[in-house]
Amino acid sequence: MSITLRHLNARIRGLHVVPLVLLFYMAVILVFVRQNFSEDGLEDTQHLASLTFSSSGNSKLHHRGSLAISSSGNRRYGKDGGAEDIVFLIILCEGTPNDNQGGESASDIARQLRQAGVLLKSAAALSSTLLKFLVVADSETLYLQFVNLTSSWPEEYQKHVVFEYYDVWYPADRQSMRTMFRVCATERLFLPEMFPNLDAAIYIDTDLVFLRPPEQLWGEFHRFDDVQVAAMAPCLYHYGGRKNKVPFYGKTGLNAGIMHMNLTRMKNFPDGGWTAANMKVFDKYKKKLRLADQDILNILFHEYPDHLYELGCEWNYRIFQCSQGSNKCPNAASNGISILHGNAMAFVNGAEMKLQVVFEAWERHLLGSSLSHFLTSLQKDLFAVTKMHQPSKCALISNIDDMLTKELQKHVLVNELH
Numbered sequence: 001m002s003i004t005l006r007h008l009n010a011r012i013r014g015l016h017v018v019p020l021v022l023l024f025y026m027a028v029i030l031v032f033v034r035q036n037f038s039e040d041g042l043e044d045t046q047h048l049a050s051l052t053f054s055s056s057g058n059s060k061l062h063h064r065g066s067l068a069i070s071s072s073g074n075r076r077y078g079k080d081g082g083a084e085d086i087v088f089l090i091i092l093c094e095g096t097p098n099d100n101q102g103g104e105s106a107s108d109i110a111r112q113l114r115q116a117g118v119l120l121k122s123a124a125a126l127s128s129t130l131l132k133f134l135v136v137a138d139s140e141t142l143y144l145q146f147v148n149l150t151s152s153w154p155e156e157y158q159k160h161v162v163f164e165y166y167d168v169w170y171p172a173d174r175q176s177m178r179t180m181f182r183v184c185a186t187e188r189l190f191l192p193e194m195f196p197n198l199d200a201a202i203y204i205d206t207d208l209v210f211l212r213p214p215e216q217l218w219g220e221f222h223r224f225d226d227v228q229v230a231a232m233a234p235c236l237y238h239y240g241g242r243k244n245k246v247p248f249y250g251k252t253g254l255n256a257g258i259m260h261m262n263l264t265r266m267k268n269f270p271d272g273g274w275t276a277a278n279m280k281v282f283d284k285y286k287k288k289l290r291l292a293d294q295d296i297l298n299i300l301f302h303e304y305p306d307h308l309y310e311l312g313c314e315w316n317y318r319i320f321q322c323s324q325g326s327n328k329c330p331n332a333a334s335n336g337i338s339i340l341h342g343n344a345m346a347f348v349n350g351a352e353m354k355l356q357v358v359f360e361a362w363e364r365h366l367l368g369s370s371l372s373h374f375l376t377s378l379q380k381d382l383f384a385v386t387k388m389h390q391p392s393k394c395a396l397i398s399n400i401d402d403m404l405t406k407e408l409q410k411h412v413l414v415n416e417l418h
Contacts, residue, residue, distance in 0.1 A: 061140065061165040063147050086131050086218045087201040089191060089261070092116070092146055093138040093168060095183035109142070111348060115207045117149040118347075118362045122210040124150075124157045125367055126411060129215055132162045134201065136187055136194070140165060154368045169194055174279070181292035188259065189278045189293055192266045199264045205257040207347060209362055212338040212407040217315060221260055224309050229269060231260035231309040232297070233316035236328045239298065245288040248298040249305060256294040257341050258316050260309070270304060277304075314338045317403075319346040319355060322394035333399060336406025353390040354400055357381040372412050379405055 094109045137143040143165040150158055170178050177186045188203050232254040239253030266274035281299045289295045301308040313329035317337040321328040346352050347359035361378045382401040385392050394400050
């Protein structure tokens with residue numbers, strides 16, 4: 001009996017000790033959370049807040065590869081480290097037969113999906129982290145076609161991509177903007193309103209090929225200063241010509257095919273916030289806009305240049321940068337091309353084979369097979385363009401093959417060392 005009483009007394013005394021211990025650890029946790037996740041702390045650092053995908057908005061479907069999943073949790077973004085979600089925004093619209101801006105081939109949804117398949121494959125092949133693609137589409141059928149592009153991938157690669165579907169949305173008084181230039185091209189101007197709980201993402205066109213890991217593109221967010229809300233690469237073509245009728249950013253304007261967006265900061269953009277500022281530009285210049293949203297963004301950052309971070313031209317390398325008799329991007333010559341952009345249908349029309357063979361090589365590539373062998377095969381394909389005198393103005397640049405493979409060579413070398 002005495003042993004039982006001693007045990008009982010110990011338990012009674014323990015009841016006083018345990019709550020004190022629990023209170024102590026709860027206090028430690030509370031301090032940690034406040035320091036690392038509080039709104040005040042994030043505002044003080046002037047960096048990106050938590051990446052959140054909540055049930056608000058118009059999300060319909062969530063997929064990982066070809067498998068359904070639930071929406072993700074919170075992630076903190078900032079220079080102080082911590083987990084980061086790499087989030088891409090893609091706009092994919094089929095439109096109607098009457099929406100063929102730029103001609104039937106320019107609006108061909110089969111071509112867009114073909115290019116999107118190569119975009120996804122190149123990103124997944126070079127990435128070592130989870131990639132999230134928020135897809136704004138004008139039908140669930142089209143979205144599922146997009147997701148199905150990954151259905152034949154090895155499971156280990158399917159697990160590294162996540163897709164979410166969102167309906168196309170325009171304000172009631174801006175429905176006419178839906179068919180400007182290309183179907184839904186102007187949708188990106190309204191993304192901050194569509195994703196009120198998303199802090200940061202990178203908008204990307206579907207006609208891109210990654211030649212460098214996507215997480216390095218995401219890392220450009222860390223270079224933003226305290227006021228910059230977006231990042232785009234220089235256009236290096238068009239805006240200095242006679243056809244352009246609108247003000248533009250910097251010396252050569254901006255290309256909007258890749259756009260880092262700090263959606264949190266965009267809410268406080270001058271002139272009433274991001275959407276209001278863009279609509280003021282549209283209302284003032286709408287009769288002069290040739291390239292729709294890209295023109296609007298150029299005018300906006302012509303007026304507010306301090307709010308833009310300029311990406312290196314190597315992150316958005318296009319046909320016009322090598323087909324005019326010289327290379328217009330010095331960074332690409334010294335460091336290699338990071339992303340190849342096939343605008344003007346450069347990947348599929350047979351007019352610029354130096355760029356098209358890169359696209360076609362990735363299209364043939366089987367995920368999980370050797371990237372070293374892929375690189376060797378690509379180098380042979382590029383050499384064949386010159387040897388066989390295939391159509392290519394970019395072939396006149398003596399080091400174009402090296403520019404197109406240098407970043408991939410770096411990636412392969414690093415992987416082999418590990």
